[in-house]
Amino acid sequence: MTAIHLENLGKTFSSFTALRxxxxxxxxxxxxxxxxxxxxxxxxxxxxIAGMIDPxxxxxxxxxxDMRGVPMSRRGVGFVFQNYAIFTHMTVYENLAxxxxxxxxAKAERDRRVRDMAEFLHLTPLLKKxxxxxxxxxxxxxxxxxxxxxxxxxxxxxxxxxxxDAAFRAVMRTELKHLQREFRQTMVYVTHDQLEAMxxxxxxxxxxxxxxxxxxxxxxxxxxxxxxFVAGFLGSPGxxxxxxxxxxxxxxxxxxxxxxxxxxxxxxxxxxxxxxGASVFYGFRPEHCELTDGEGLRLPxxxxxxxxxxxxxxxxxxGSAVKCVFDNRVPVRTGEVVSLxxxxxxxxxxxxxxxxxxxxxx
Amino acid sequence: xxxxxxxxxTKRFGDTIAVDNVSFEIADNEFFCLFGPPLSGKTTILKxxxxxxxxxxxxxxxxxxxxxxxxxxxxxxxxxxxxxxxxPHMTAEENVRFPLVxxxxxxxxxxxxxxxxxxxxxxxHILHKSPAQLSGGERQRVAIARALVRDPVAYLMDDPxxxxxxxxxxxxxxELKRIQHELGRTLVYVTHDQEEAMxxxxxxxxxxxxxxxxxxxxxxxxxxxxxxxxxxxxxxxAMNLIDLDxxxxxxxxxxxxxxxxxxxxxxxxxxIRPEDLTVGYDGGGAGKAVEVYEVEPLGGVTIVTLQSExxxxxxxxxxxxxxxxxxxxxxxxxxxxACFFNGQGEALSA
Numbered sequence: 163m164t165a166i167h168l169e170n171l172g173k174t175f176s177s178f179t180a181l182r183x184x185x186x187x188x189x190x191x192x193x194x195x196x197x198x199x200x201x202x203x204x205x206x207x208x209x210x211i212a213g214m215i216d217p218x219x220x221x222x223x224x225x226x227x228d229m230r231g232v233p234m235s236r237r238g239v240g241f242v243f244q245n246y247a248i249f250t251h252m253t254v255y256e257n258l259a260x261x262x263x264x265x266x267x268a269k270a271e272r273d274r275r276v277r278d279m280a281e282f283l284h285l286t287p288l289l290k291k292x293x294x295x296x297x298x299x300x301x302x303x304x305x306x307x308x309x310x311x312x313x314x315x316x317x318x319x320x321x322x323x324x325x326x327d328a329a330f331r332a333v334m335r336t337e338l339k340h341l342q343r344e345f346r347q348t349m350v351y352v353t354h355d356q357l358e359a360m361x362x363x364x365x366x367x368x369x370x371x372x373x374x375x376x377x378x379x380x381x382x383x384x385x386x387x388x389x390x391f392v393a394g395f396l397g398s399p400g401x402x403x404x405x406x407x408x409x410x411x412x413x414x415x416x417x418x419x420x421x422x423x424x425x426x427x428x429x430x431x432x433x434x435x436x437x438x439g440a441s442v443f444y445g446f447r448p449e450h451c452e453l454t455d456g457e458g459l460r461l462p463x464x465x466x467x468x469x470x471x472x473x474x475x476x477x478x479x480x481g482s483a484v485k486c487v488f489d490n491r492v493p494v495r496t497g498e499v500v501s502l503x504x505x506x507x508x509x510x511x512x513x514x515x516x517x518x519x520x521x522x523x524x
Numbered sequence: 525x526x527x528x529x530x531x532x533x534t535k536r537f538g539d540t541i542a543v544d545n546v547s548f549e550i551a552d553n554e555f556f557c558l559f560g561p562p563l564s565g566k567t568t569i570l571k572x573x574x575x576x577x578x579x580x581x582x583x584x585x586x587x588x589x590x591x592x593x594x595x596x597x598x599x600x601x602x603x604x605x606x607x608x609x610x611x612p613h614m615t616a617e618e619n620v621r622f623p624l625v626x627x628x629x630x631x632x633x634x635x636x637x638x639x640x641x642x643x644x645x646x647x648x649h650i651l652h653k654s655p656a657q658l659s660g661g662e663r664q665r666v667a668i669a670r671a672l673v674r675d676p677v678a679y680l681m682d683d684p685x686x687x688x689x690x691x692x693x694x695x696x697x698x699e700l701k702r703i704q705h706e707l708g709r710t711l712v713y714v715t716h717d718q719e720e721a722m723x724x725x726x727x728x729x730x731x732x733x734x735x736x737x738x739x740x741x742x743x744x745x746x747x748x749x750x751x752x753x754x755x756x757x758x759x760x761x762a763m764n765l766i767d768l769d770x771x772x773x774x775x776x777x778x779x780x781x782x783x784x785x786x787x788x789x790x791x792x793x794x795x796i797r798p799e800d801l802t803v804g805y806d807g808g809g810a811g812k813a814v815e816v817y818e819v820e821p822l823g824g825v826t827i828v829t830l831q832s833e834x835x836x837x838x839x840x841x842x843x844x845x846x847x848x849x850x851x852x853x854x855x856x857x858x859x860x861x862a863c864f865f866n867g868q869g870e871a872l873s874a
Contacts (some may be wrong), residue, residue, distance in 0.1 A: 287603070327716070327763065328717060328718075328760065329760070332760060332761055335820065335821065336818045338819070339818050339820070340817065340818055343818075343849065354689060355690055356688075356690075357690070357822065359822075360821060360822055360823060361820035361821065361822060361827070362820070380823075381819055381823070381844055384821075384823040385844075396823065396826065397823050398690070398691075398694065398822070399689075399694065442771050447823070447824060448824065449823075449824035449825075449842075449843075457551060465698055465701070465702065466834075467698065467722075467723045468722065468723075468742060468743050469719050469722045469723050469742075470718075470719070470722055470746050470758060470759045470760070470797075470798065471759065471798070471799040471840060476698065480606055489799075490743065
């Protein structure tokens, strides 16, 4: 039973600051995803939790135990890397049993746990197969099983699905989430893929340039991003961010969006925070656009991507480039000018200079 | 400018049939996508077009002329490789010039041709940089420029953007489509990514074990797959393929009622896209309840995985519905939003 506390955690490599002032509480049994682009500090954070590298500043505690000086092998942490480290000269069974054997678990107990884990990960028919001949997909499944079978209190996964194919990745997302819900380990999952973070985690910690930017449930971070970076990083496509200026007439605040026109009146919780003339990003999710015959943002369609269930319509250019997601049947053609209605309750505003969200959560 | 055609082409490697009696026609200026799993024959077809392999049977035609015995150099078809193999010790400009320098063309001849592709691909501002200083998208454009500077009649790409991360792939595929549209050149494109194939292609050929299973416009194939195999290859999550109950108008042992749905004679399976499988989670529903296995929010949509005895199903629900794992829901599908397949996996029209 282990909560993880990161307190003012920092790491510098000679002159490079990989992580600064990271504070995060991960509850016992929680699934937290560290999400960000390469170089954001997520793997550095995880490597410090694992004990592979030492912090330059701050502290890591598991429950109330300070981890300073505690070697990796004594932290009770299970680890799965992007490059599965499977013993290819052993069978699937031997790989699964390896850690249990090394820690002296009795044979009958060992056999039961290997068979249970094999069943859970659909590896039962492969138990006698040598690992050498297995596909990448199966090897990664085996790597997860070999680590999970030790029932570590803390399970750390660093991009475990980035080398497997897309269809298998979708299946493993569901399986990993299910595994964590069954066994309730504390799980920390490093990924640059917002889809994996959104779909699996209880909470997401979004990072960039060595800084923690926002922590929250996937839906909360998605709906109320704290900055333009988070807004654009989550979602596929990310949130639309159109540059504009606050304008007021007859006491009604709107945002002048240049070529796209003027926005609908801003809702009360936003209008108070936008002085006239203030430069803002007008943000809205691609799925929150509707085509309308009436008033709306006027934008030329530059490209229509029909990709099965969804159609992504690309509109405008440069500062007013917008992507909208519709059902596959939407009757839109490249070259035509469309009118977009956006429900004001779905609009988010950001300070154009700092990138910070304006006004409280909706 | 070139059309490309295969007539009953077969290619074997030892006992393995890599390409099995394949015929198709690619129109001039078409963006044609070869799509299938690994070892389905996609890359072998590219090599047959390039002339790096010769068919054992059948004929490859470029602009209507048989080219089985024409050398790769004289086919004038350009290849953009998977790893965008730019020379790391050369600048972007030297990379683009390379194919012409290699042909011993004079500087006076080279200059206008390089200027032309540089303008078309908008790479003037990065010509002085080395490949290591370029972003993935920029390397992409330099690699395409280098392929195009020879002025080929068609160009081929083998999974050119698979190494990029998800966000960059989504942007680059749109860029590729735009470039192809502006250049107006025949492009044969290999990918194993269904979304990429649907996004970029004018037409897709879906391959399995060296055989083309279906050719058509992306939305045609998505809406009207001719087999369970093709149905399963396009769409993420994949189409749900469910056994029909033998003795009554339902599937999943009564959990998916099909009263009022036209089921063609001979159908053994119903295929339902995740976005067409309706999940009822506020009580009611005509069928037996099924259990929610996992719920995955994506923000704009939510994927709900369901478990009904031995069958796992996926539904895509709009928005952010309040559905909880282990709760019970009902299932339904509207008439006209399902496909049907017989025991051989062939599609049947309703």
